[in-house]
Amino acid sequence: MDKNNLTRERVLVTGGSGFIGSHLCDALVRRDKSVLSMDNGISGQMKNLSQLLSHRNFEHIQHDLTLPFEIDANEVYNLACPASPKHYQKDAIATVRTNVLGTLNLLENSKRQLGCKTLQASTSEIYGDPEIHPQTEDYKGNVDPTGPRACYDEGKRCAETLFFDYHRSFEIEIKVARIFNTYGPRMRLDDGRVVSNFIRQALDGQDIQVYGNGQQTRSFCHVDDLVEGLISLMDAPSHVIGPINLGRPIEFTILELADIILTKISGPSKIVFAPLPEDDPKQRKPDITRAKEYLGWEPEIALEDGLEDTIAYFKSEYFK
Numbered sequence: 001m002d003k004n005n006l007t008r009e010r011v012l013v014t015g016g017s018g019f020i021g022s023h024l025c026d027a028l029v030r031r032d033k034s035v036l037s038m039d040n041g042i043s044g045q046m047k048n049l050s051q052l053l054s055h056r057n058f059e060h061i062q063h064d065l066t067l068p069f070e071i072d073a074n075e076v077y078n079l080a081c082p083a084s085p086k087h088y089q090k091d092a093i094a095t096v097r098t099n100v101l102g103t104l105n106l107l108e109n110s111k112r113q114l115g116c117k118t119l120q121a122s123t124s125e126i127y128g129d130p131e132i133h134p135q136t137e138d139y140k141g142n143v144d145p146t147g148p149r150a151c152y153d154e155g156k157r158c159a160e161t162l163f164f165d166y167h168r169s170f171e172i173e174i175k176v177a178r179i180f181n182t183y184g185p186r187m188r189l190d191d192g193r194v195v196s197n198f199i200r201q202a203l204d205g206q207d208i209q210v211y212g213n214g215q216q217t218r219s220f221c222h223v224d225d226l227v228e229g230l231i232s233l234m235d236a237p238s239h240v241i242g243p244i245n246l247g248r249p250i251e252f253t254i255l256e257l258a259d260i261i262l263t264k265i266s267g268p269s270k271i272v273f274a275p276l277p278e279d280d281p282k283q284r285k286p287d288i289t290r291a292k293e294y295l296g297w298e299p300e301i302a303l304e305d306g307l308e309d310t311i312a313y314f315k316s317e318y319f320k
């Protein structure tokens, strides 16, 4: 075992047992980094890390980001926070606490160390229900600060503020990624977001529940593409701090997504309509000019292709 190999670059990933975090840990270990995952388990799943637990360059600790900590690392990726509305609204105050208090603890830990690069997994929710389309990073957003999504949206906005204030005040090297809707294997079966719900409903032969009239749009990015984007941002020169949109700039209506999933999973399911949740954004599509220019990054995996391994994962979880 080589758990404390100090010659290797050490990377801390908060939210490491989550959907994106676990794929990021895989990719970093493949790049020969020494990875420490930190998670409180609120929406993560330890099975996401089972392939890494015996790896000599990987460690996982159970820790809540809202409690102070001291961990030396060359790079820190802050992914801790439930991402699905169902999960982040379950305990809205904990969501705010993680984004504000947790981010403060994270940045205090980075401040102690010279040259610790720190990346924030921010979100397209910064833009709220956007009035400009596609969304560029200089758009200031249209967020309802009192609505049911505010714990996440405003929490993430405050986290960005903290990142930029720590950068200005203490010259911490920061990176801020604004991630758009991401899907792929290891999403929880009870994740509650649209891709996982539709796949589950189709596998169950139940009707596909489209909220509202289904004309609202989202732009879906496969997790493998997203992880490449996050690492490219971390590796970018120090002046590239963001915010930078990471997403696939191809828009689908929710009805179109339902049709694609129904063609891939044949069965008795048909589309039915259910009420639109409060505060639901009407459209979302990233402008990724900055990501292309500064990172040389753009997603490669089409939705129709990326859904293949996602559906295969759900089938394997379902029928085991």
Ligand code: NAD
Residues within 6 Å of the ligand: 014, 015, 016, 017, 018, 019, 020, 021, 038, 039, 040, 041, 042, 043, 044, 045, 063, 064, 065, 066, 078, 079, 080, 081, 082, 083, 084, 087, 098, 102, 121, 122, 123, 124, 178, 179, 180, 181, 182, 183
């Ligand atoms: P996820 O819920 O699967 O993962 C989040 C992880 O953070 C979980 O393992 C959870 O247990 C952990 N966590 C939550 N609060 C914590 C705390 N206080 N201390 C320690 N760990 C804590 O979500 P995900 O989809 O993997 O998202 C990862 C990050 O990316 C989140 O910060 C999310 O806001 C951001 N993001 C995701 C998407 C997306 O489409 N998945 C889009 C935009 C932004």
Ligand code: UDP
Residues within 6 Å of the ligand: 085, 181, 192, 193, 194, 195, 197, 198, 209, 210, 211, 212, 216, 218, 254, 276, 277, 280, 281
């Ligand atoms: N949605 C839906 N049926 C579902 C889950 C979600 O029609 O079972 C819709 C939801 O109203 C929203 C879109 O799909 O317009 C994306 O929702 P999701 O929760 O996946 O992500 P977010 O709203 O955070 O982008």
